[in-house]
Amino acid sequence: MADLKAIASQIRRDILRMVHGSKSGHPGGSLGCTEFLTALYFKAMKHDPKFNMDAPGEDLFFLSNGHISPVFYSTLARSGYFDVKELATFRKINSRLQGHPATHEHLPGVRIASGSLGQGMSAAIGAALTKKLNRENTTVYSLHGDGELDEGQIWEAAMFAAHHKVDNLISTIDWNGQQIDGPTDKVMSLGNIQEKFNAFGWTTLEMNGNDMDDVIAGLDKAKALKGKGKPIAIMMHTIMGKGVDFMENDHNWHGVAPNDEQLAKALAQLPETLGDY
C-alpha cells in the first residue's frame, strides 16, 4: 500500500509538470482521480504493457472523460507502456500524447479516442460484449466525470448495460461535484447519481476515491459483484485538485495550467518518489 501511495505522489508530480510544460491541460480532475488510476494499473487490473489492441485475456480500461489525459498518460508510462520521458511531449506538436487520448498516433495503452464526452461507456460495453462472446472471464472498467453525465448517451448506455446484463463491466463515476462552469448543482443538477444508476438496474457502491485503502477495497468489492447479471457502478467521491492545497475543490483548476511559481508551490507538497521524467 505504501508503494501505491508513493506511485500516486509521483503521478501527481507528472500531471502538474505536464500541464505546466504545455501551458494547457486539465489538472483538476487528473489530480482527483490519481488514486483510482494508480490502484487500477498497479493492483486491480490484469494487463500487459506490451500493448495489444485486442488484449485477449486482459482486463481493459476506458477513460471516457478524456480531458483528464494527464493522469492516464502518466499512469500508462509509469506502468511501462512507454518511456516516461515522452510525458514531456504532452500536447506538443508531433506528439503521441494528444490533448485528449487518441489511437491515431498509436500511443500504447489507448484503445479508443475520447474527449467528446459521453461516449466511453458505450465503447466499454462493446468491449465487454466482445469479452463475453470470446468466453473470457475478464473485467472491463470505465471512468466518467460527473459533469459528463449531462450527456444523454451515458443514459442510453446505462439502460443497455442493465438490459443486456453486461455484468463484466465496472463503471466508475468521479463524483467531485465540479464541472467547467462551476459546481454541478449550479450547472445542471444531477440529483442522486447513485439512485439513478440503481433505478437503471445497476448494482452500485461508494468509495472515497482519494483514500488509497478505500479505493483498493472498493475495487475488490466491485470485482466480487461481477457475473451476477448486473453491471456495476462505483460512486467515487473525490476532491478536484486533490493533493495541491490551493487547487482543491476549486473548479477554476478544471482546465488551467499552473505558472512557474504555482508549480513550485504545488510540487513542494508532493514527494518525488520515482524520479521526475
Place this chain on the structure above:
Amino acid sequence: MLLKEIQSTGNKDTRSGFGDGIVEAARKNSNVVALTADLAGSLKLNQFIKEFPERYIQCGIAEANMMGIAAGLTIGGKIPFTTTFANFSTGRVYDQIRQSIAYSGKNVKICASHAGLTLGEDGATHQILEDIGLMKMLPGMTVIVPCDYAQTKAATEAVAEFQGPVYLRFGRPVWPIFTAGKPFAIGKAQYFSDGSDVTIFACGHLVWLAIQAGAILQEKGISVEVINMHTVKPLDEEAVLKSLRKTKCAVTAEEHNIIGGLGDAIAQCAAKNFPVPIEYVGTKDTFGESGVPTDLLKKYGLDTPDIVAAAEKVIQRKKNS
C-alpha cells in the same frame, strides 16, 4: 454496348440485398455481429437473427450508444455491422462516428437503409440527402452506394472482408435487379457502356435510371459511357479520368444533394486533373417531402428524362466551349 439490351432479371429492394448479404458474411466469418436500433425488420435481419442469435445485438432506439458499442466490439476482433435508417446512421450520430469510429480507426460497418427520396411517404424528416457528403468528409471512411439488390448483397459480403470503417448506403423501394452475377470490387468503377460523347457517372438507385437515359441517348445517336461509381470514396480516379479524357464532358446522377455527394467528388477529380463541363442530377440544396418514390424522383429532377436533358445540355456546353 447497347444499353437497351441491359434487362432487369427481377425486382427487389436493396435492403434485402443487405439482409441476405450479412447472412452470407456471417456464415463465412464468425466475427461478424449485427446491431440494430429497433429496426431489425426494416433492415431485413430476420434470417441473421434466426441463424446467429448470439451475434445479434438489439440496442433499442439509441443510435449514439449503438455506434459506441460497435466501436468497442472491434476491440477483440468482432466485425460489427450497425443497422438503422440512413438519417439515424449519420447525421444523428456524427460525433460518435467521428470520434469513436473514424478517428479511432475502428473496423465498423455502418449499414444505412432508407436513404434518399425513395424512402417516400415518411417525408423529409427521414429522407436524408446529405449523408454521402457527411460520411465522405471523414478521414479514412470508405463510402459505398450499391445500385441494386445483387450489388448490395455483394457489397455487404465484401465489406466484411475489408479492414476499416465503411459507410454502406442502400434503400427501401423495390427496384430492378441488373447486376446479378457481375463482379463487385470496392473502389473499382463498373462499366455499362463505352462511349465518346458524354459520360454518365451514377450511384445507387440512379444507376438504373442512368442506363435507361443512356439507352434513349444511344437511340438519338449519342455515344454515351455509363459508369456505376458505387464506391464514392475512395473514388476510382483512374476510371473517371480515363473516361473524361475520352468524352470531355460528364453528368453525375445520385439520390443526394448535389452539394457534397458523388457529383462533388467527380468535379473535384476533374478540376484537379482534367477540367471539363459537368452537369449534376441530384436534389438542388433542398429537403424532400412525402410522396410515392417515382413521383418524388420526377418532382425533384432525378428521373430518366432529367438525366437525358442534362447529357444533352452538357454536350452542348462542350461544343460551345
